[in-house]
Amino acid sequence: MSNPMDQFRDAFFEEATELADGMEATLLAMDLAAVEPEDLHTLFRAAHSIKGNAATFGFPAVASFTHQLESTLEPVRQGTRPLTDDLREILLQGVDLIRSHLFHARRDEVLPEKDQQAQAALVIKLKEDGSAPAAAVVAAPVAPKVSGTGFSIRFEAPRDTFRRGINLERLFRDLAKLGTLHTWPDLSGVPALELMEPEDCYLAWDLRLETTRPRADVDDVFEFVAEGENLRIESLPQEGAVPQLGEILQAEAGVSPKDIREALSQQKQLGELLVDMGKVKPEAVTKALDQQQKKKNQAEASTVRVATDKIDRLVNLVGELVITQAMLTQASQAGHTMQGEEQMSAALLQLDRHTRELQERVMGIRMVPVEMVFSRFPRMVHELGKQLGKDVELVMEGQATELDKTFIEMLVDPLTHLVRNAVDHGMEERAERALTGKPAMGTIALKAASRGGHIHIEVKDDGKGLNRDRILEKALAKGMIQPGTRPSDEELNLLIFEPGFSTLEQVSDLSGRGVGMDVVRQNVRSLGGRIEVESQPGQGTTIRLVLPLTLAILDGLTVRVGEETFVFALASVLESFSRQGADVQTVKGDREVINLRGEFIPVVRLQKLLGFGTSGEAAARPLLVLVESEGRRAAMAVDELLGQQQVVIKSLETHYKRVEGISGATILGDGRVALILDVQGLLRLEAGLVEA
Amino acid sequence: MARCILTVDDSSTMRQMITFTLKGANFDVVEAEDGVHALEVAKGRKLDLIITDVNMPRMDGLTLVARLRALPEFKFTPILVLTTESDQSMKMRGKEAGATGWIVKPFSPEKLMDVVNKVI
Numbered sequence: 001m002s003n004p005m006d007q008f009r010d011a012f013f014e015e016a017t018e019l020a021d022g023m024e025a026t027l028l029a030m031d032l033a034a035v036e037p038e039d040l041h042t043l044f045r046a047a048h049s050i051k052g053n054a055a056t057f058g059f060p061a062v063a064s065f066t067h068q069l070e071s072t073l074e075p076v077r078q079g080t081r082p083l084t085d086d087l088r089e090i091l092l093q094g095v096d097l098i099r100s101h102l103f104h105a106r107r108d109e110v111l112p113e114k115d116q117q118a119q120a121a122l123v124i125k126l127k128e129d130g131s132a133p134a135a136a137v138v139a140a141p142v143a144p145k146v147s148g149t150g151f152s153i154r155f156e157a158p159r160d161t162f163r164r165g166i167n168l169e170r171l172f173r174d175l176a177k178l179g180t181l182h183t184w185p186d187l188s189g190v191p192a193l194e195l196m197e198p199e200d201c202y203l204a205w206d207l208r209l210e211t212t213r214p215r216a217d218v219d220d221v222f223e224f225v226a227e228g229e230n231l232r233i234e235s236l237p238q239e240g241a242v243p244q245l246g247e248i249l250q251a252e253a254g255v256s257p258k259d260i261r262e263a264l265s266q267q268k269q270l271g272e273l274l275v276d277m278g279k280v281k282p283e284a285v286t287k288a289l290d291q292q293q294k295k296k297n298q299a300e301a302s303t304v305r306v307a308t309d310k311i312d313r314l315v316n317l318v319g320e321l322v323i324t325q326a327m328l329t330q331a332s333q334a335g336h337t338m339q340g341e342e343q344m345s346a347a348l349l350q351l352d353r354h355t356r357e358l359q360e361r362v363m364g365i366r367m368v369p370v371e372m373v374f375s376r377f378p379r380m381v382h383e384l385g386k387q388l389g390k391d392v393e394l395v396m397e398g399q400a401t402e403l404d405k406t407f408i409e410m411l412v413d414p415l416t417h418l419v420r421n422a423v424d425h426g427m428e429e430r431a432e433r434a435l436t437g438k439p440a441m442g443t444i445a446l447k448a449a450s451r452g453g454h455i456h457i458e459v460k461d462d463g464k465g466l467n468r469d470r471i472l473e474k475a476l477a478k479g480m481i482q483p484g485t486r487p488s489d490e491e492l493n494l495l496i497f498e499p500g501f502s503t504l505e506q507v508s509d510l511s512g513r514g515v516g517m518d519v520v521r522q523n524v525r526s527l528g529g530r531i532e533v534e535s536q537p538g539q540g541t542t543i544r545l546v547l548p549l550t551l552a553i554l555d556g557l558t559v560r561v562g563e564e565t566f567v568f569a570l571a572s573v574l575e576s577f578s579r580q581g582a583d584v585q586t587v588k589g590d591r592e593v594i595n596l597r598g599e600f601i602p603v604v605r606l607q608k609l610l611g612f613g614t615s616g617e618a619a620a621r622p623l624l625v626l627v628e629s630e631g632r633r634a635a636m637a638v639d640e641l642l643g644q645q646q647v648v649i650k651s652l653e654t655h656y657k658r659v660e661g662i663s664g665a666t667i668l669g670d671g672r673v674a675l676i677l678d679v680q681g682l683l684r685l686e687a688g689l690v691e692a
Numbered sequence: 693m694a695r696c697i698l699t700v701d702d703s704s705t706m707r708q709m710i711t712f713t714l715k716g717a718n719f720d721v722v723e724a725e726d727g728v729h730a731l732e733v734a735k736g737r738k739l740d741l742i743i744t745d746v747n748m749p750r751m752d753g754l755t756l757v758a759r760l761r762a763l764p765e766f767k768f769t770p771i772l773v774l775t776t777e778s779d780q781s782m783k784m785r786g787k788e789a790g791a792t793g794w795i796v797k798p799f800s801p802e803k804l805m806d807v808v809n810k811v812i
Contacts, residue, residue: 008712011704012705015703015705042749045747045749048776049702049747052774052776052798053703055798056798057709160787162768163767164790164791164792165771165790165792165811167811167812170810224792224811
């Protein structure tokens with residue numbers, strides 16, 4: 001038998017049917033003028049039993065309907081609602097419905113349409129007729145699944161511990177199973193012998209539990225003894241954080257948390273001491289503290305904290321560079337001899353390696369863990385869920401992934417918006433989730449990972465997914481796409497990031513305001529990143545921000561077009577191939593498309609697009625570079641591929657002005673300036689969306 | 693010697709399920725249909741744990757807990773009450789009556805064993 005519950009199935013149906021029959025008999029035999037309280041209790045108990053058993057043995061439909069009946073019976077049993085003839089009639093109909101539920105559930109059938117309608121009507125009657133309380137659904141607290149290093153626990157055993165048969169030894173044993181447990185018993189609550197009640201419990205403990213298990217597991221151990229104030233559980237500081245002196249003394253020297261608390265309470269702040277000595281007025285101290293805080297805030301905004309070992313490594317590297325320089329000098333003095341050449345190339349190789357490492361390490365100084373943005377979300381998701389009446393939990397992954405500090409600041413708004421959207425629009429209502437058989441608790445996953453020179457940040461929900469038909473409809477209505485075109489799923493998904501696009505007619509209180517999806521895209525673009533959207537109807541949506549590791553350096557492909565040198569971001573280049581032999585066709589007189597494995601891709605002439613040189617030379621350009629951005633592709637006609645190299649990006653905007661299609665400039669090894677092409681902008685230019 | 697558990701519920705299906713689960717875990721099990729019956733069964737018996745429903749005819753579960761606690765031999769015996777999810781206050785009332793803990797209905801056999809293992 002697959003399910004151990006199956007063997008009780010028949011027993012359940014027989015008993016439940018008996019109970020329903022009993023309810024009917026009791027209802028019919030009752031004299032409404034002189035109601036026996038015991039009869040009411042019997043009715044209530046029967047409904048309660050059917051509900052509880054149905055839920056336990058896996059018949060939620062039976063359970064939820066019987067729950068309505070039980071709720072109606074509760075005030076009757078308490079004597080706050082009279083049992084009228086009408087109510088008896090309604091209850092009898094209810095009993096009939098329970099029987100029908102049982103009959104069909106036993107045959108694995110759903111309740112027939114007719115009965116479902118009868119039930120809907122009856123439920124309304126049960127409710128409007130009295131004060132039947134709505135099913136009490138208690139939202140489970142959303143605990144982010146962040147594994148920490150453990151917990152510091154203060155536990156004062158309840159006075160009645162022994163009298164309730166609680167086994168404290170068992171409790172500590174369960175706790176010790178979760179990790180490494182240190183205990184400091186606190187006997188200070190034990191009174192003098194003559195005052196002691198022998199059956200009362202006066203014990204308390206300070207505990208330190210080192211574990212990676214979630215807080216919920218610890219709460220579970222204390223389930224029967226937690227009475228609010230008597231149990232305080234605090235997370236131990238994260239791995240890598242600097243522990244407090246007290247923490248270390250506790251772990252290393254076995255000083256009890258109680259003693260540390262006492263010692264700390266005797267400590268006084270400088271301001272307090274000075275006030276006590278009569279040297280300064282309290283107001284002056286408050287003012288000074290405010291000032292100090294302001295200074296602190298300012299300093300934090302413009303500085304980066306760097307671990308000393310990072311700096312030590314830099315100093316080492318500079319030492320290496322000095323040695324390399326000496327090698328080069330020596331090699332150059334050796335002149336054009338065989339040995340000199342050899343020395344020279346060895347030294348250059350070393351220089352190359354050290355420069356690269358130095359560059360990486362210096363960049364590393366600007367890197368901070370993505371946790372700095374993520375940390376705000378558990379609370380936000382929890383509150384959003386409560387506000388919207390949805391059960392959502394947040395799962396976070398890769399908080400330690402490092403990102404450029406500038407990115408962190410620029411990511412706060414877009415991520416906030418995406419997470420809000422996921423909870424508000426992505427996640428279905430409770431009832432809808434139940435209907436589609438999804439777990440009641442929706443999951444939002446926030447993930448960060450470093451992949452091949454890029455940082456991926458994902459916001460993933462297991463909600464209803466994007467409604468592509470709606471998006472298409474809307475985009476047509478707004479003129480964002482031409483009628484008759486068949487955009488791909490990917491293109492449709494990305495339309496939600498267009499300015500002025502929203503699939504919800506009625507913007508909800510939460511997501512409709514503030515930054516829109518177009519601002520998300522704008523911010524991500526300005527960081528040199530792109531957005532990917534994956535969505536399966538009914539299964540959820542994943543929005544992925546793909547960001548470069550840093551703003552200052554780019555892996556580029558340098559190409560020559562006529563006399564000019566340009567740089568493509570390597571990330572946007574798919575492939576390059578010779579025009580010869582490729583299937584290029586001319587359309588609309590002067591435009592060209594290339595048939596690449598059945599897909600028609602426009603050929604872009606850079607000199608025409610950017611307005612340099614003379615047009616008409618395109619046909620002569622022997623190479624095509626296939627680029628892609630946001631799901632759109634184009635083949636760029638170039639003369640020569642010069643090579644792949646890392647280039648340092650210099651902003652054009654700050655020195656000149658913003659030029660569509662150009663994201664910046666760089667200085668090449670020979671001292672010449674090359675423009676870095678913005679593929680996204682070029683495609684927009686090509687599509688005629690913006691003017692050059 | 694196997695440890696002995698008394699299970700009290702007016703629903704025979706529920707009793708069967710609990711008994712089956714506990715026997716599978718090598719406990720001896722005795723059953724009772726309501727509070728009054730439970731007091732008779734418990735009398736003179738050495739019990740390691742009592743699991744009782746709340747809503748029962750003749751004597752409800754909370755009264756049973758209080759009555760058992762008044763008997764010297766069951767003063768410190770672990771007692772679990774079966775409550776329903778919608779009834780949070782029942783946990784408090786169970787505690788006041790002297791119950792060790794509670795099992796929230798609906799529950800699976802695994803959950804039952806988890807809670808049993810928590811108290812004995």
